[in-house]
Amino acid sequence: LDRRGGLYDGWDHGLRNAAALVDVLRHAARKPTLIAHGHQHHGYTVPLDLGYVTVPIFDAGSSGYAHDPVRDRSACYNVYHLEGPRLVSVERYRHDGVRFAPEAGGAYATGR
Secondary structure (H helix, E strand, C coil), rough: CCCCCCCCCCCCCCCCCHHHHHHHHCCCCCCCEEEECCCCCCEEEEEEEEECCCCCEEEECCCCCCCCCCEEECCCCEEEEEEEEEEEEEEEEECCCCCCCEEECCCCCCCC
């Protein structure tokens, strides 16, 4: 899904068979705990409704961005905390020009 929750299905971005993948997940006996992906340079998280369960989708954003405070761009990555199959929490780290630090306000609080 894209950052607005729409199907990310296309020839130039996303998956050409995204609708088929969502259908497979919707009918799967065991649902994923989370879906992590990349490609979009701006990080986001959206829920994927699979019927009786909602699965969070995470895009940490670009891990290769150069730190650019003027344009509010920075490399990011996520750390996922699991207890068995259950997602407990997510931490997102942004490069501040010197080091990676926890995102101010919590994961995805900056909207970037």
